[in-house]
Amino acid sequence: MAPVAPPRVDVHLHLTRWWPDLAHTAYRADLEYNSAGLLDEMDAARIDFGLLLPVHEAPSPEEALAESRTLSAASGGRLRPVVTVDPTRGEEAVRATVALWESEPTIAAVKLFPGYLPFYPHDPRLAPVYEFAHRRRLPVMIHQGDTLDRKGLVKFARPIEVDEVAVRYPDVRFVLCHFGNPWVEEAAELVYKDENVYADTSGLLAHPSAPYFERMVEQGRARILAAIVSVGSADRILYGSDWPLEELRVATGLIEGMDLPLADRDRILGENAVRLYRLDEAPRAGAGSS
Numbered sequence: 001m002a003p004v005a006p007p008r009v010d011v012h013l014h015l016t017r018w019w020p021d022l023a024h025t026a027y028r029a030d031l032e033y034n035s036a037g038l039l040d041e042m043d044a045a046r047i048d049f050g051l052l053l054p055v056h057e058a059p060s061p062e063e064a065l066a067e068s069r070t071l072s073a074a075s076g077g078r079l080r081p082v083v084t085v086d087p088t089r090g091e092e093a094v095r096a097t098v099a100l101w102e103s104e105p106t107i108a109a110v111k112l113f114p115g116y117l118p119f120y121p122h123d124p125r126l127a128p129v130y131e132f133a134h135r136r137r138l139p140v141m142i143h144q145g146d147t148l149d150r151k152g153l154v155k156f157a158r159p160i161e162v163d164e165v166a167v168r169y170p171d172v173r174f175v176l177c178h179f180g181n182p183w184v185e186e187a188a189e190l191v192y193k194d195e196n197v198y199a200d201t202s203g204l205l206a207h208p209s210a211p212y213f214e215r216m217v218e219q220g221r222a223r224i225l226a227a228i229v230s231v232g233s234a235d236r237i238l239y240g241s242d243w244p245l246e247e248l249r250v251a252t253g254l255i256e257g258m259d260l261p262l263a264d265r266d267r268i269l270g271e272n273a274v275r276l277y278r279l280d281e282a283p284r285a286g287a288g289s290s
């Protein structure tokens, strides 16, 4: 019998009609930006599953969820929806959005956009979101570090601002997106200290035409490796690309080229994500906290 390849999961993909300025952000100007193009690229990089992260530009939570639900169904479940909410719209709006999610069984995670939007992860208006995540055992992914949008305020997007909710909600798992870049060391401290904190490797690279791109790949790999060494484990590190910003084969190559045991690279490239997002279980609403 042929050995079964370990699963590969990209925890950070963007495919949405509200993606801003594709011509200037995609790794290649002629990118086929649709589900066929994405699935082809996933096949080429041997990626089994991907998480579809929304963008904060979506006009409403309803439309964002409907779009990702449609894309997920069309992909045969290879792409899984992630939902978002803007707490600056107020407590009532947050509660209404969470109520919308309650009856939706396909949600794989919640994503928050501090930095792009002016709020901290410990904003009290987010309490219903964390309670929902707890009830449904869904990870909360938090944008970290640099923003594509120059009007973003990165002070809201530092790993240290996640510490308080990680401690307050020990049963909720948090994912520090982009490994906190540029605060990779700070992110590593949280992954080390808080057992419910994970980090993804997405979006660490600039556009391939950027000066020093090759060296940036080397440096990105070295920075993540140093963080993993200081954490002392690769068990809560998740591969992600930030497609269409990064090419999937370049993003997976960042992990494949790491000077780590093969078992650790397999964990980062998919096994950790299958466990965290329960991708081997059928989607179900109100799964509870069994």
Ligand SMILES: [Zn+2]
Residues within 6 Å of the ligand: 012, 014, 053, 203, 242
């Ligand atoms: Zn992203």
